[in-house]
Structures are given as C-alpha cells and as structure tokens.
Amino acid sequence: MNGSTARGRRTGPPGRYAGVEVALAELRPGAEATVVRVESAASPAIARRLADLGFTPGTRVRVERRAPLRDPVLYRLRDYVVCLRRAQAACVRVIGVGA
Amino acid sequence: MTGGCHGGGVAAPAPPDTVRVALLGSPNAGKTSVFNALTGLTAKTGNYPGVTVARYVGTCRHGDARYTIEDLPGLYSLAPISPDEQVAVDVLDGRRDGSARPDALLVVVDATTLRRSLGLLAQVLTRGLPTCVVLTFTDELARGQGHLDVAALATALGVPVVPVLGHRGHGVAALRDRLAGWREWPVPVVPPPVEPVERDAWVESVLDFAGYRAPQPHRVTQRIDAVLLHPLWGTIVFLAVMTVFFQTIFTLATPLQDAVESLFALLGRLVDRHVDNPWLAGFLGDALIGGVGGVLVFVPQIALLFLLLALLEGVGYLPRAAFLMDRVMARVGLEGRAFVALLSSFACAIPGIMATRTLPSARDRLATMLAAPLMTCSARLPVYVLLISLLVDPSTRWGPFGAQGLVMLGMYLLGAVSAMLAAWFFQRVVHRRGSAMPFYLELPPYRLPSARSVLVAMWDAAKSFLRKCSTIILVTTAALWLLLNLPRHSGAELRAAGVDAGNSAAVSAYVVDHSYAAGLGRLVEPVFTPLGFDWRVSVGVLSAQSARETFVATLGQVAAAEDPEHPTRALRHLTYPDGPHAGQPVLTPPTVVALLVWFAYALQCMATVGAIRRETGTWKWPLVAFGCLTGLAWVLAFLARQLTTLVLS
Numbered sequence: 119m120n121g122s123t124a125r126g127r128r129t130g131p132p133g134r135y136a137g138v139e140v141a142l143a144e145l146r147p148g149a150e151a152t153v154v155r156v157e158s159a160a161s162p163a164i165a166r167r168l169a170d171l172g173f174t175p176g177t178r179v180r181v182e183r184r185a186p187l188r189d190p191v192l193y194r195l196r197d198y199v200v201c202l203r204r205a206q207a208a209c210v211r212v213i214g215v216g217a
Numbered sequence: 218m219t220g221g222c223h224g225g226g227v228a229a230p231a232p233p234d235t236v237r238v239a240l241l242g243s244p245n246a247g248k249t250s251v252f253n254a255l256t257g258l259t260a261k262t263g264n265y266p267g268v269t270v271a272r273y274v275g276t277c278r279h280g281d282a283r284y285t286i287e288d289l290p291g292l293y294s295l296a297p298i299s300p301d302e303q304v305a306v307d308v309l310d311g312r313r314d315g316s317a318r319p320d321a322l323l324v325v326v327d328a329t330t331l332r333r334s335l336g337l338l339a340q341v342l343t344r345g346l347p348t349c350v351v352l353t354f355t356d357e358l359a360r361g362q363g364h365l366d367v368a369a370l371a372t373a374l375g376v377p378v379v380p381v382l383g384h385r386g387h388g389v390a391a392l393r394d395r396l397a398g399w400r401e402w403p404v405p406v407v408p409p410p411v412e413p414v415e416r417d418a419w420v421e422s423v424l425d426f427a428g429y430r431a432p433q434p435h436r437v438t439q440r441i442d443a444v445l446l447h448p449l450w451g452t453i454v455f456l457a458v459m460t461v462f463f464q465t466i467f468t469l470a471t472p473l474q475d476a477v478e479s480l481f482a483l484l485g486r487l488v489d490r491h492v493d494n495p496w497l498a499g500f501l502g503d504a505l506i507g508g509v510g511g512v513l514v515f516v517p518q519i520a521l522l523f524l525l526l527a528l529l530e531g532v533g534y535l536p537r538a539a540f541l542m543d544r545v546m547a548r549v550g551l552e553g554r555a556f557v558a559l560l561s562s563f564a565c566a567i568p569g570i571m572a573t574r575t576l577p578s579a580r581d582r583l584a585t586m587l588a589a590p591l592m593t594c595s596a597r598l599p600v601y602v603l604l605i606s607l608l609v610d611p612s613t614r615w616g617p618f619g620a621q622g623l624v625m626l627g628m629y630l631l632g633a634v635s636a637m638l639a640a641w642f643f644q645r646v647v648h649r650r651g652s653a654m655p656f657y658l659e660l661p662p663y664r665l666p667s668a669r670s671v672l673v674a675m676w677d678a679a680k681s682f683l684r685k686c687s688t689i690i691l692v693t694t695a696a697l698w699l700l701l702n703l704p705r706h707s708g709a710e711l712r713a714a715g716v717d718a719g720n721s722a723a724v725s726a727y728v729v730d731h732s733y734a735a736g737l738g739r740l741v742e743p744v745f746t747p748l749g750f751d752w753r754v755s756v757g758v759l760s761a762q763s764a765r766e767t768f769v770a771t772l773g774q775v776a777a778a779e780d781p782e783h784p785t786r787a788l789r790h791l792t793y794p795d796g797p798h799a800g801q802p803v804l805t806p807p808t809v810v811a812l813l814v815w816f817a818y819a820l821q822c823m824a825t826v827g828a829i830r831r832e833t834g835t836w837k838w839p840l841v842a843f844g845c846l847t848g849l850a851w852v853l854a855f856l857a858r859q860l861t862t863l864v865l866s
Binding site for chain 2: 163164166167168169170171172174175176177183184185186187188189190192194195196197198199200201202203205206
C-alpha cells in the first residue's frame with residue numbers, strides 16, 4: 119500500500135507531521151504515527167473503547183484511506199484494519215513518524 | 218445479521234448435570250465456525266429474555282459426556298457499550314436469567330491479530346474461570362509469512378491453546394478432547410494486568426516468548442480494497458452490487474416460484490378430485506392450499522435474499538458497504554452499521570431490528586428500529602405483486618423497461634426514502650438528547666466463506682419464515698376461511714333470497730356476502746371508505762395485521778368465491794354489490810394506489826411490534842411506532858387516492 123488513493127487531495131508529504139504532536143484526525147492517508155494518549159475528557163467510555171481497540175500509548179498507527187466523502191477513515195494498527203469517524207480520531211493524540 | 222427472523226422462543230437453560238461452556242471472542246475471530254464445528258447442526262436459536270440479542274446454544278458430545286456450548290455475541294472489551302456486549306459480559310458474570318457463571322470458557326482468538334486480541338484475553342483471564350484459547354486462522358498466519366510457536370504461547374499464557382480451523386474441521390477433535398479435561402486446565406499463576414500500558418507490555422512479552430511474527434498485510438485484500446473502497450470505483454461497484462442484489466432476487470427466483478406454484482396447483486387439483494365433502498374440500502383447497510400456498514410461493518425469493526446477504530457478509534463486503542455508506546447515513550443521524558441493519562430489513566424487519574443490537578448508541582438503535590419497518594420487506598412483496606398486476610397492464614412498457622417492474626422499483630425506493638426520513642425525523646425532532654457513541658468498524662480481510670456456513674445462515678433465516686407460515690399465517694387464513702363461510706345457510710334460506718342452489722358461484726357469493734367476516738368488514742368499513750376500500754378489502758387489510766402476506770390469501774379467498782376459475786379476473790371486476798356505489802368496480806386505480814401506499818407505511822406486522830417491544834424493553838416505542846406509522850399510512854393513502862383521481866380525471 120502506498121497511499122496513492124488520496125493523491126489528488128494531498129497537499130503535503132505524509133511525513134510532514136514528523137515529531138509533531140497532532141490529533142490522529144489531522145493525518146492524511148499514507149501517514150504513520152505513534153499514539154501518545156487518548157483524550158478522555160469528552161467521554162471516558164469512548165476513551166476506554168479506543169484503548170480496547172488497540173489505541174494505547176506507543177502503538178504505531180498508519181492512515182490507510184478515507185471513505186468517498188472523506189469520513190470515516192481507515193487505520194491500520196496491531197496487524198488489523200479499523201475505521202473511525204473524524205470525531206473519534208480527534209480524541210487520539212499522536213506524534214507523526216517521518217515517512 | 219446472524220439473527221433469524223421471528224426467532225421468538227427462548228432457548229431452554231442447560232440441564233444442571235451438563236457442563237456449561239461459553240464461547241467468547243471478538244467479532245470476526247471465527248467464533249461462529251468454531252461453534253458450528255463443535256455442535257454440528259444441534260444449535261438452537263432463541264433470544265435472551267428482554268432483549269433481541271440472539272442466543273445460540275448447542276450441544277457438543279465427547280464419549281458419554283455432553284457439553285452445552287453457548288456462543289456469546291462478539292465483543293472487543295469487557296467494558297460493554299452495546300446491548301450485544303452487555304449480554305456477553307452478563308453471561309460471563311452469571312448475571313443473566315438466574316443461571317450461574319459458565320463452568321468453563323473457550324476464548325476464540327484470531328492468530329493473525331494477536332497483538333489486538335490478547336488484550337481481550339487478558340481481561341477474560343482476570344475473571345479466573347477455567348479458560349482454553351482456541352486459535353483460529355493459523356493457515357492465514359502461515360500464508361502471510363507469520364510465525365507462532367503454539368506450545369510456547371500456551372506456556373506464556375498459562376492456559377491451554379488449541380489451534381482450530383473450524384471451516385475445515387481441523388483441530389476440532391483435539392478441542393473436544395481438551396474440553397473433556399476442563400477440570401484439569403491450568404490456570405495462570407498471576408492474572409494479567411488490567412491497566413492498558415502494563416497490559417500492552419504483558420502482550421508483548423507473551424508474543425516475544427511465543428516467537429510471534431505477525432503476517433504481512435493481506436495482499437489480495439489490499440488490491441481489492443484499492444478498487445472497492447476507491448472514492449469513484451468503490452461507489453460504482455457499490456451501486457452495481459446493490460443492483461445485482463435486487464435483480465437476482467427478482468429474476469433468479471421466478472422459475473423456482475413457478476415450480477412452487479405448479480406444485481400447489483397440482484395439490485389443489487388432487488383435493489378437487491378426491492375430497493367429496495364440499496366443506497372439507499373448500500377448507501383444504503381455499504384456506505390451506507390457496508392461503509398458505511399463496512404465501513409459500515415467496516420462499517425461493519426470501520431464501521435467495523438471505524443467501525445473498527449471508528454471502529456478502531461471509532466474503533466481508535458488508536462492513537465495507539457500511540464504511541462506504543457511513544457518511545450518507547450520518548446525514549440522517551445514523552451510522553454505517555445502521556445501513557447493514559436496513560439492508561437486512563429488505564428481507565424482514567425483524568433481523569434488521571436484531572442487527573441494531575450491534576449499535577452502541579441507544580438513540581441510533583431506536584431510530585434504526587423505527588425506520589426498519591418502512592423498508593420493503595419480503596412480506597410486502599406478494600401484496601405489491603398482486604396490486605401492481607391489478608394496476609398496470611403487464612405488456613405496458615416505458616422505454617426498455619416493463620412498467621410493472623418500474624412501479625415495483627418505485628415502491629422499493631419509496632420505502633427506503635421514507636425509512637431514511639423517519640430516522641432523520643426521529644433523530645432531529647423527537648429524540649435530541651442522548652450522548653454520541655463512537656463509530657468504529659473492523660474491516661477483516663476478504664475470505665471465501667465455506668458453502669456450509671453460508672447455507673447454515675440462509676437456512677436459519679428461511680426456517681423462521683417457514684415457521685411463520687406454518688403458524689401465524691396458517692391460523693389466520695384458517696380463521697378467515699371460517700369467518701367467510703359461516704354461518705351456514707339452509708336451502709330454504711337460499712331460495713328465499715332468490716339464489717339458485719344449483720349455481721355454486723352464486724351460492725358462495727351469497728355465503729360470503731352474509732358471512733361473519735362481512736359483518737366485521739362492514740363494521741370497520743367507515744374507517745376505510747375515504748380510502749376507497751369496501752368491506753372485502755377492509756377484511757383483507759384487517760387480516761394483514763397479523764402478517765402482510767395474508768392480504769393476498771384473503772383477497773384470493775374472496776375472489777375465488779366470486780369466480781373460482783379466474784380469481785385474478787374476478788378481483789379486477791370486483792364490484793360493489795349494494796349501497797350508493799352498487800355495480801361500480803371496487804379496485805379502481807386510485808383505490809389500488811391507496812392500497813399500495815397503505816401497505817408501504819402501515820406497521821402491520823405484529824411480530825415486528827413484538828421485536829421492538831423486546832428490544833426497547835417498554836411498550837412505549839412499539840406503540841409510538843404503530844400509532845404514527847398507521848396514522849401516516851391512512852393520511853398518505855387518502856392523499857394518494859385523491860391525487861390519482863385528479864390525475865386520471
């Protein structure tokens with residue numbers, strides 16, 4: 119997988135967030151990042167579920183692709199693929215990994 | 218989607234002397250195929266009391282010992298957020314219907330996603346029950362150049378591990394042997410940590426010890442997804458899949474339906490020839506063969522629908538469809554998984570309502586449940602076929618398409634659009650409170666489902682339809698036949714009314730006109746007069762309250778009384794026998810249009826009302842749905858009739 123699906127829309131290289139802490143929802147297809155924490159202020163239940171889906175500190179996440187209307191987005195982590203809506207991906211803080 | 222239609226019964230709790238084993242695992246871990254392999258076809262489907270979460274209980278034999286295996290709904294965590302997960306956790310903790318905790322646990326774990334799945338296992342192990350790990354998809358692990366030392370994994374976890382390939386039957390015998398020694402299963406000395414970061418460290422150390430190397434991402438899946446999830450091609454393929462889906466149901470089923478029809482025609486002729494008693498012949502011919510047979514004709518279509526759904530699910534397309542549709546569903550306040558529930562509702566609203574149990578948000582569940590009865594279910598199909606054949610000449614064509622088919626397509630669109638609007642109305646206007654729940658959905662690799670698993674899923678669904686035919690529809694048609702043929706009239710009575718006793722058509726017309734059903738129909742007729750329904754149509758509409766298909770059987774019986782040789786022609790020429798409209802046809806185009814609209818909106822299926830009651834746990838929502846939809850049906854049918862009259866005049 120080379121992230122070519124979003125070629126037309128991408129404005130910067132996938133690694134442009136390297137070393138910067140952002141929300142997972144900010145990343146573009148092809149980007150990789152490491153989870154720093156999951157914001158639990160909004161909803162502890164959602165934070166718990168995201169952790170049980172594997173979004174725990176130190177976990178490597180790769181943005182696979184977006185749905186046709188740009189939401190939800192597919193993520194690959196822990197050897198499986200899961201999609202999240204933007205609202206949930208916004209709760210996951212990550213540090214970008216250079217491509 | 219695994220839920221059967223109308224599976225109302227509650228599976229009996231296990232007898233006290235058998236060992237109760239719960240089968241646990243995350244969705245897509247291959248739990249169902251392990252369950253089927255262990256229990257064969259002994260599984261009984263029911264519901265957990267109070268909710269429509271399907272309960273699967275089967276028996277596994279090993280020598281003289283019998284084990285009751287309970288397939289719990291899939292879950293990602295023991296902190297439940299959906300009713301599905303709540304049930305699984307309640308069973309695990311012995312908080313469901315008074316039964317104790319299970320004696321032993323089988324935890325199904327997908328070998329290709331151990332890095333995620335062991336998190337759930339860690340939570341389960343803290344419960345301290347005898348536990349055995351069932352490792353699935355080890356073939357896919359090997360194919361993807363992954364590696365795992367199963368014996369070392371068992372050592373590291375401290376519990377037995379048995380690799381099983383359920384669909385091929387590999388490892389099932391070993392699992393049965395293992396089950397027999399459940400009392401001797403080792404238990405981990407120290408339960409795994411619960412805190413996420415420590416748990417991750419535990420998972421990594423276990424995987425390290427077992428020499429685990431995850432498989433490469435599935436190449437074929439990635440290539441297919443590059444097309445199927447592509448913004449443009451994916452949308453085109455999605456529309457094509459939906460088109461093929463409905464085309465198959467309508468075209469492929471036709472020859473099978475013709476076969477069923479000719480079988481019942483043959484039975485009818487046999488009854489005519491060999492049964493002398495006119496009452497018995499009438500009951501067998503009109504009520505049983507005519508009524509129930511008229512509905513059984515739709516079994517091939519319904520079986521095909523369920524087959525296609527089972528195939529789409531088995532291959533892994535349904536979660537992709539949910540992914541593609543999520544944004545569209547969000548417009549009406551729903552989520553992608555609700556699309557799958559609504560798609561199932563094309564077969565029957567009840568599996569659709571049961572499919573809502575995977576939705577974590579109570580608000581979404583209610584909205585989807587209230588929308589599901591508006592989708593064109595298979596019970597409406599016979600009614601639409603009959604009404605459309607009365608409305609549109611079969612030879613009429615609009616462009617390259619038959620007009621009948623286009624009207625049918627229109628009815629399906631009407632149902633789908635109305636369902637979306639109902640969900641939107643509910644989410645935006647009625648029920649604005651309630652917190653937002655997360656939307657997450659796993660996309661498993663594409664897999665070729667085994668023919669057996671697809672057939673089992675299809676049979677489950679078809680069986681429920683057959684059960685419904687053999688109970689509700691049979692009872693209703695039999696009761697109707699009695700209502701239409703009682704009271705009996707003596708020869709003197711007939712002569713006094715000026716009916717020629719030798720003319721059987723005239724006699725049966727007289728009997729029906731003076732039957733109890735006629736009395737009942739005339740009683741409710743004023744309600745339906747503005748819609749153009751006479752007492753006979755009203756009786757049909759009333760009988761359809763038990764199950765929509767009964768309408769066809771009822772009108773069939775009425776028409777057969779008028780002209781036994783040509784029931785369809787009799788229906789078309791059905792006229793008012795008396796009253797201000799005497800002699801005028803009943804089923805005029807405006808009235809047929811009103812009937813179509815009535816059937817599109819009215820919540821007639823009592824089984825659906827019951828399912829909403831079970832799922833919501835109160836009578837409030839089924840009554841709200843019933844009242845709103847039936848009221849809406851009346852108003853819209855009235856408007857449709859006025860509009861059609863205007864257009865045609």
